[in-house]
Amino acid sequence: MRFSPDEAHELARRAAMRAGAREDVADSLAKAVVSAERAGKKTVGFAHLIDYLHAFAEGRIDGKATPVVTYPAPALIRVDAQQGIAQLGFDLAFEELMARAKAHGVATFQQHGSYTAGELGYYTRRLAGRGLLAMAVSNAPALMTTAESRKPILGTNPLSFAAPLENGGPLVFDQASSATAFVNVRHAAQAGEAIPEGWALDGAGEPTTDSREALNGALLAFGGARGANIALMVEVLAAGLTGANWSLDAPSFVQGGQSPSVGLCVVAWDAAAGFGTRLQTHIERLAQCGMHIPGRRGSLDELDIPDDIIEQLER
Known part of the structure; x- marks a missing residue:
């Protein structure tokens, strides 16, 4: 089915509230x-929203949590998410984070005690859309291993970076540390499809291309030791x-009744006058050399949501 952004927002908001989220929590998510x-x-x-809905219903997210925001230093904002979602704490601090970055040249947002952060590019893209450079990192329950360990010891631990451009959307990338x-x-497991070599190990710590076996094993870091x-x-x-919880100590985000209580760290920098124009010129040079510039595809105005996800949301 196809939805406008407003229709899709209302669908997600309504589903979150029915699963136990307070209205402001549901709106933020x-x-x-x-x-x-x-x-x-x-x-x-929307595929990941299903995880949130189960987490609301089963207690991994407190849908009524109100984040506690403090300001321990002029360029630092700290948030205790109180076992709620990561997005609401960021929403509450967003304008202040922007103001402090512009006042001091740089400001940092540090949050602990939340469910996993969702799309990490969401945080950096919003700041870049308001003229700031931003980097964000978040951890998650241990799902990734290294060549030496061969058992889950780290989260997929993504990193995102965004920078404003003079024309069009910002430069944005968002990637996991895992392959x-x-x-x-x-x-892939739900579809019964194989996965490429180098993505994961099975439960015995051996390389596998069987996606179902990989779910019982661990993901691999991209680039070996460099990704780790x-x-x-x-x-x-x-x-x-x-x-926040270290990944080794974080409860599962898909089962059980405890919050993963993981962390999110966002750094925002104020850009000097003329930065956007200078970067725009350089990005255009790189694009002419054949380089893919991440994040510049623009925003979709019509959203296709699979029927099976719609059915789960409606239930």
């Missing part, structure tokens, strides 16, 4: 879900700096 869909990130759009995101492996190093950096920032 719906904005993020629709933003992911409009950016073409379908695996972390692929967990939702892609789960989708980036995942560790993300862990230090998203969990260590914020005070």
Whole structure:
């Protein structure tokens, strides 16, 4: 079925409220879900909303939680999500984060105690859309391993970066530290499809292309030790700096009744006058050299949502 962004927002909001979310929680989550869909990130759009709905109903998200926002330093905002969603804490701090970045040149948002962050590009894209550069990192329950460990010890620990451009949408990338995101492996398992070599290990710690076996094993870091190093950096920032659960200690985000209580760290920089024009010129040079420029496809104005997801939402 096809929906306008407003229709899709109302569908997501209504489903979240029926699953136990307070209205402001549901509205914040719906904005993020629709933003992911409009950016073409379908695996972390309505498909991932289903995880949130189950988490509301089963206690992994407190749908009535009110984040606690504090300002321990002029360029620092800290948020305790109170076992709620990550998006609401960011919404509450967004305008202040922008103001402090412009006043001091840079400002940091640190949040702990939330469900997983959803589409990480949502946070950086919003800041870049208002003229700031931004980097975001978040951790998640342990799903990824390294060549030496061969058991889950780190989250897929994504990193996103965005920068404003003079014309059109901002430069944005959002990527996991693992060779692929967990939702892609789960989708392959549901469809009975194989996965490429190098994505995952099975439950015995052996390489596998069987997506169902991979769900019982662990994902692999992209680029071997290099990807694992980036995942560790993300862990230090998203969990260590914020005070959130380390990935090893985070409960599952798909089963049980406990919040993963993971972290989100966002850094925003004020750009100097003329930055957008200078970057725009350079990006155009790179594009002429054949480089793919992430995030510049624009926002979709009509959203296709699969019938099976619509049926789950309506239920």
